Amino acid sequence: MSELSGKVQTVLGVMDPRRLGRTLTHEHLTMSFAFCYTPPPPGQEACSEMPMTMNNLYWLKQNPYSHRANLLLNEEVEAVKGELLHFKEVGGGTIVENTTTGICRDVKALRRLSEETGVHIIAGAGFYVAETHSSETRSTSVEKLTDILVNEILHGADGTDIKCGVIGEIGCSWPMTESEQKVLQATAEAQTQLGCPVIIHPGRNSDSPFHIIRILQEAGADISKTVMSHLDRTILERDKLLEFAKLGSYLEYDLFGMELLNYAFCPVVDMPCDIERINWVRFLTDEGYGDNLLMAHDIHTKNRLTKYGGHGFSHILTNIVPKMKQRGIPQSAIDKILVENPKRWLTFK
Numbered sequence: 001m002s003e004l005s006g007k008v009q010t011v012l013g014v015m016d017p018r019r020l021g022r023t024l025t026h027e028h029l030t031m032s033f034a035f036c037y038t039p040p041p042p043g044q045e046a047c048s049e050m051p052m053t054m055n056n057l058y059w060l061k062q063n064p065y066s067h068r069a070n071l072l073l074n075e076e077v078e079a080v081k082g083e084l085l086h087f088k089e090v091g092g093g094t095i096v097e098n099t100t101t102g103i104c105r106d107v108k109a110l111r112r113l114s115e116e117t118g119v120h121i122i123a124g125a126g127f128y129v130a131e132t133h134s135s136e137t138r139s140t141s142v143e144k145l146t147d148i149l150v151n152e153i154l155h156g157a158d159g160t161d162i163k164c165g166v167i168g169e170i171g172c173s174w175p176m177t178e179s180e181q182k183v184l185q186a187t188a189e190a191q192t193q194l195g196c197p198v199i200i201h202p203g204r205n206s207d208s209p210f211h212i213i214r215i216l217q218e219a220g221a222d223i224s225k226t227v228m229s230h231l232d233r234t235i236l237e238r239d240k241l242l243e244f245a246k247l248g249s250y251l252e253y254d255l256f257g258m259e260l261l262n263y264a265f266c267p268v269v270d271m272p273c274d275i276e277r278i279n280w281v282r283f284l285t286d287e288g289y290g291d292n293l294l295m296a297h298d299i300h301t302k303n304r305l306t307k308y309g310g311h312g313f314s315h316i317l318t319n320i321v322p323k324m325k326q327r328g329i330p331q332s333a334i335d336k337i338l339v340e341n342p343k344r345w346l347t348f349k
């Protein structure tokens with residue numbers, strides 16, 4: 001049992017889990033997604049450099065990864081601060097900040113944001129997808145990777161004394177790389193030592209979440225303290241989703257607010273709209289998985305901030321929750337998703 005047992009760990013220190021309140025379990029407050037730049041559709045090349053003005057907002061919404069400046073959320077810390085103050089005003093309590101090594105984690109900015117807004121922020125330990133792994137990370141042993149993860153939780157991340165409170169989002173591609181597999185094995189080992197929460201970014205294939213859970217299980221992980229993110233773009237068949245749900249992880253619908261005609265990273269996938277996400281949440285609730293569900297926006301580009309005409313960090317509380325109620329999802333089920341399940345997940349064993 002670790003010294004953190006029964007507690008949660010925010011960027012300001014150890015805390016009683018009852019103070020978390022309504023929690024978004026998968027967000028980014030400052031990060032860079034520059035490595036994911038995707039050229040615009042043919043004939044629209046000039047759009048990738050255009051200013052982010054009113055006339056261009058719809059194009060940005062449809063092509064978020066084809067505009068270089070849009071990928072630099074780390075340039076908007078002041079705008080994010082305003083959003084967090086609003087999130088608190090509308091009843092928000094905590095944000096789990098999933099930025100890991102490889103996409104410009106900035107734990108000092110997270111601590112400042114928490115101090116200045118009163119929103120509890122929990123930082124993520126570990127590594128994003130292999131494309132962002134350094135050559136050093138790729139050649140590091142599972143044992144050494146485990147030490148890095150444990151150190152980020154017990155002592156602090158990126159040379160600071162600011163400690164992470166979850167492992168993840170741990171990035172996995174499809175097919176998975178050797179380096180990603182080692183990070184997953186290290187995640188399982190660190191989780192065994194610390195009893196900490198884990199959150200995973202699966203590859204863009206419906207077999208990826210199953211493959212990840214198998215690797216984690218074989219390495220001794222506690223699947224009941226593990227979140228599978230981005231199910232909205234990953235498993236789009238009911239039977240397969242139920243098969244996955246049986247494995248016992250948390251099931252996260254975390255792309256609320258993202259409505260796209262063309263999903264550039266995986267064009268065969270039709271990205272669901274928010275109403276469809278609500279229907280998936282309702283389906284899983286009706287099937288008995290209400291204790292496993294989590295919801296978030298996974299904001300990772302500028303255009304999703306209200307400063308750029310986006311939905312912002314308060315979208316779920318302000319717009320989605322009322323719609324869920326209108327569609328017959330009871331308040332008790334919503335409280336589980338936004339309060340009880342995050343609290344159980346984030347509390348160290």
Ligand SMILES: CCC(=O)NCCS(=O)(=O)O
Nearest residue numbers: 103201230233265298300
């Ligand atoms: C770093 C943010 C992130 O990974 N978001 C997920 C995007 S997607 O894979 O669902 O397109």
